[in-house]
Amino acid sequence: MRLHTLTVRAFGPFAGQEQVDFDRLTSGGLFLVHGPTGAGKTSVLDAVCFALYGRVPGARQNDRSPKSDHAPLDREPEVTLEFTCGGRRLHIARKPRWERPKKRGRGTKVENAKVVVAERVEGSWVGVTTRPDEAGQFIGDLVGLTLDQFCQVAMLPQGDFARFLRARSEERRESLERIFNTRVFRDVEEWFRGHASKLRREVESAEEAVRGAAGRLAEAARSEAPQDPAELSAWAAEAASVTAATARDAETVTAGVVAEREEARAELERGRAVRDRHERLSAARLRDAELKERAQERSGIDVRLAAAERADTVLPSLHARDQRRTKRDKAEAELAERLALVEGLPGVDRTALGVPVAGEWPDAGAPRPQKALRSAEQERRDEHARLELLRGDAERLRDLGRTVAGHDAELQRLARDLEATREQVSVLPPRVESLTRELTEAREQAARAEGAETALATARARLSAAQDQERLSGELAGAEERRRTAVDAAQEARDHALALRERRIGHMAAELAADLAEGEPCAVCGSAEHPSPAVAGPEGVVSAEEEKAAHSAADAAAVRRSEAENAETVLRERRTAAAERAEGRGVADARAEVGTRSEALSEARAAADTVQRLEEALERAGTDLERAREREGTLALRVSEVTSAREAAVAERERLTGVLDAARGDDPTIDARARRLVSEADRLGAAAEAATSRDRAVEELREAEAEVRRRLAGVDLRGGDGEPSEAGLSSTTEEQVWAAALSDPERRDLRERARAHDDEVAAVRAVLEDPELTGAGPVPDLEALGEAASRAGRAADEAVAWRGGLRDRARRLAELRVELDSCLAGSEPVLHRYALAENMRALTSGTAADNEDHVRLSAYVLAARLEQVVAAANDRLATMSDGRYELRYTVDKAAGDGRARSAGGLGMRVLDAWTGVERDPATLSGGETFFSSLALALGLGDVAGAEAGGADIDTLFVDEGFGTLDEDTLEEVLEVLDGLRDGGRAVGVVSHVADLRDRVTSQLRVHKGSSGSRVEHLG
Incomplete structure (x- = not known):
């Protein structure tokens, strides 16, 4: 993936709109992002991450909106990134969630996050999506990296990798899990742990079921269960068979006792039946006497019903x-x-x-009165019909009244609107002229913003140069004094050396004489005799060592003089250059000029904001004036139309009023x-x-x-025998008819009484004539029969209860035996599965004896990744450390924090080739820690990129840490970074180290200020 352009507006420290041209920066392969601390160097990288993933990395991600605090409240934040990935050129414009002031009223309104993703297809941009969730999925699939992986692969944060280098094993495991997404192996460990726990609970449940079944069987068998589970099955079979045999013996005994009970009960029932026959015959004879006494009453019912039947022929007429x-x-x-x-x-x-x-x-x-009433009715209905024909005129008259009232109200309203509109037409033109003048002045002042910004930058450069000149003047004075001292010292050393040489030359004979010995030839003349050897003066002889030491001191003094002169020359040239840049201004004058230029720039920028406000106000005023003039003509025309319509309505209303007044009377x-x-x-x-x-x-x-x-x-109610007499003589009265009449309930009651009497007579006669009752023998002794039946019943109940208890025990023992066998059979596979699951749990968690290093599964997988990372890091560390250091990973406890047993395989040591000793990474110096961390970061980036499917990252960033390096090491680190350009990659170094500005020519400088930061391309 290669970045092309990045545009930010009201984002982080950038208040306005800033653009970063990565194509220009990466043209040389290596570029520098520098600026003062807090200027926003890292914010440039945050903007890239936000454009791609909608979030910023690490601790800088929080619930607060990334909108710039320097930007105006109503300025919408936005980050736009154009890049190429996988041969596809894409454009992403992303806006975060932020609060803006309400357009009406006070308070703020929340604007939700938005995104627009477009792709360059055949020379034009084609929309891909505008939904944040779809954009995240699209970018993730295209780049093949998560945000954490992208930051580790494309943006190498040195602070994080220094911590990673020195981290404990557990902390290093968490970092590697985020990068390599090996959480699945931790999930496997957790699954085996949970699975083993679940099976352990199943084993405990199975054992509890066996114990419960054995306890219930022991309770039913009334004996103790054996403690050994292997003996439970045989013990249960024996208890069940003994109880079943006893139950079969009880069946025979109980059958005989029950038969005796049934015979005693039958004899008692026969005695009770004889007694009941005698009692029924006596009761029938008494009831027969009572019915004969009520025979006259039964005849009266028939007479009363017959009279009621004859009265029924007259009642309907009445x-x-x-x-x-x-x-x-x-x-x-x-x-x-x-x-x-x-x-x-x-x-x-x-x-x-x-x-x-x-x-x-x-x-x-x-x-009759009907004719006169109908005639008067018809006269009124005829007149009403005539009035109905005039109803439409009456309704129209009412409508005309409402119409006239409506016209009057509308004319009043139109008069008020017309007056207000004419007043607005007279007021708006001066307002438009005033806004036009203000806008012209604001535009002239805003046009000076670019010049003011340039002038401010120039003034700041002059101030910096004046400050440098003042500082360098002081340094130059010290350098001059040091040069004079060095020159004097060099001259004195040279004079001393020459003096010693002259003395040695002058006393050379004495020096040679000092070496003469009797009988030894002279080194000059060869004579063995030495009659008058030369003698040194009072100051003595100068030795060769003294002369050599004097000349060495003179040479050293000359070197120091040369260095002092060079330093003076450099400072003088730098002061001269600073004076030229300051253009004759002192620090006070330059600072005053910066203040003046800053105020001018602030005024110009404020004028730019005013221009937009005035343009909007002028546009609104012009629109309002045009609408007011148009409305004035419309209202005048409407007044004329309404007046004409009102006059026509008034005339029609007067005509209809006369017609209707004549008709209403x-x-x-x-x-x-x-x-x-x-x-x-x-x-x-x-x-x-x-x-x-x-x-x-x-x-x-x-x-x-x-x-x-x-x-x-035609009816006669007198009839002694119940038959009506119709002799044709009218002797029956209405009162007699009403007295003879019966209601339906009364009739039903009399008929029911007669039927009940007849049925009872027939029943009594049937009982008196029943041969079974009349031929019954004497009544037996029921008390004795009852006592015998009771004794037999108690004996049978006891036998049945005894038999039932034995039968239930036998059945219960058989069921419990089956249950116990089932529990024993079901516990065996559970125990087998639990043993297997427990072995896998111990193996994956690092506690099994077979796991000799006691390394968890997830740590083992991460150790393999760490081995790859260390191998990739050592390729670069060898160059950066000049072959001195090599990273090694280890699984022993000494390599980590003493917890290698639980998180083993993730320890790390540093091998020092100079001493041959492995060292803890914490013992490295600041510079050594930096380049070791950088090598580790680059190696981790390579491995993480390959892990993510070989993500092609053409633009890399290295953030901070270069200030800890010496000149030679910095050169070696830059050489390694420069080597990353192989294959067309570009590397961005994010640092504020001054030496890098001279070494890296392509630069992006981030300037900070009270009104926000801005970017500048250099080189």
Whole structure:
């Protein structure tokens, strides 16, 4: 994966919009990201991670939004990244969750996280997804790395790897698990542990079941169960067989006792049956005497029912006559009520209706009121029909009234709106002119922002140069003094050396004479005689060693003089360069200029924000003015239209008012007159109908009275023998008929009494004539028979209980024997499975005897990964340490923290080739720890990339730690990093070390300030 461009806005320390051109930075292969502490170097890497994964790595991830605190509250944060991965060029724009001020009112509103992923296809961008979950899945599948793996492979955090190098085994295990995703092996350990625990519980449950079954069987057998499980089955079989044999013997004994009990009970029942026959015969004779005394009462029931049957022929006529009489009375009352309601109506006279004033009705030939009532009703209904034709005009009149009122209200409202609109039209033009002037001034001031920013950067450079000049002036004075001292010292040393040489040359004869010996030839003349050897002066002879030492001291002094002169020259040149950059300004003047330029830049930036606000205000004002003028014309036209419509409605309302006033007469309205006519017509119609109903009721009553008289003449209720007499003589009255009548319940009661009497007589006669009762013998001694049956019953009950107890025990023992055998059979495979699972648990957890190193399964897998990491790291560590150091992993306790038994295989040592001794990583110096950690980080990145499917990472970052290296080691580390460019990869070094600026030409500088940070491309 290769990065192309990164754009951030209102993110982290970056308040505005900043762009990082990775194509430019990576063109040389190695580039530097530098800047002061806290400027935001690491935030550039955080932005890359956020664009890809929606999160920032490590401890910097928290619940707080990554929106910049330096940015305005309403500026939307966004990170945009363009990169190529797997031959596909992608563009990701991601916005975090943040709070913005509400556009209306106070408070804030939460904006949810958003993302847009697009792909470059045939020269144009094609959308991939806008859903955060789909974007995360898409990037994860494409890159093939999680966020933690990406940070370990592409962004090498040295602080983390120094901790990893010195970590304890358990801490190192947690780090490796996050990178290599070996949690599945920990899950296997946990599964075996849980599985063994589960099977152990099953074993305990099976053993408990065996103990429970044995206990229940012992309780049923009334004996002690053996302690050895192997003896339980034989013991259970013996107990069950003995109890079963005893139960079979009890069956024979119990059968005989039960037979004796049944015979005694049968004899007692036969005696009781004889006694019951004698008692039934005596009761039947007494009841027969009682029934003969009630025979007269039985005959009276038949006579009463016959009279009621004859009365039934007259009762319907009597009921019909009474109903007709009630109907006539109701009809007369209703007619009187209806006539009272129509009396006094216009055109209606009670006398004209043909009804006597006193209320007595004329005979059938007299005139009836129906005709007059129907005539008055028809007159009113005809007039109502005429009024119905005018109802539409009345409704239209009401609508016209509402229309006129609506027009009046609308005219008032239009007048108010028109006045307000005209006032707005007069006020807005000055407002537009004022905003236009303000906008022009703000734009002119905002246009100076770029120049002000350049001027501020120049002023800051001058201030830095002035400060450097002032500092270098002090250093130069010291260097001059050191040079003068060095020159004097060198001159004195040289003079001393020359003086010693001259003295030695002058006393050379004395030096040679000092070496002469008697009989030895002279080194100069060869004579063996030495008559007058030379003698040194009072200062003595200078030896060759003294001369040589003096010349060495002179040479050293000359070197120091040369170094002092060079240092002075360098400082003088640097001060001259600083003075040129300061352009003649002192520190105070340069600092004042920086303050002035900063204020100018702040004003220009504030003006830029004002420009946007004024543009929006001007646009709103112009839009409001245009809308106001348009609304003014619309309102004026509407006023004219509404006025014309109101005049037409008023004219039509006056015409309809005249027509309807003539039609309503004395009534207040047309509707009121129509309602009155309908009400009067309805009352007249109801009165005519009541008169008709009354005439019909009178006629029906006459017919009913005639039918009653005919029926009474045709029935005779006197009949001594119960037969009716119809001789044609009317001697029966209504009172006799009502007295003879019976209701249905009374009839049913009399019939039931007669039937019950007859049935009882027949039953008594059947008992008295039963030969079984009359031929029964004497009654036996029931008391003696009962005593014998009781004794036999008690003996049988005891035998049955004894037999049942033995039978239940035998059945219970057989069931418990089967249960015990089943529990014993079921516990064997559980014990076998538990033994196997326990062995696997001990093996994977490192506690089994077969696991000689006592290494857990997960630690074993991680140890294999760590072995690969160490091998990859040593390839680079050999170069960085000049072959001195080599990393080794180990499983012994000495390699870690004393806990290798539980987390073995993850220890790490450092082999020092100079001493041949393995050292603890904690004993390394700061620089040694750095390059060892860097080698380990690079090795871990290689292995993690291969583990993730060989992820192709073309852009790498190394974060901090270079300040601990000396010049030679730094050169070797950079050589290793430079070697990472093989295959087209680019390496970014994140550091604030000054020496790296001279060594790495392609740079991204991050500047920090009170208003936020910004980036600058150099080289």
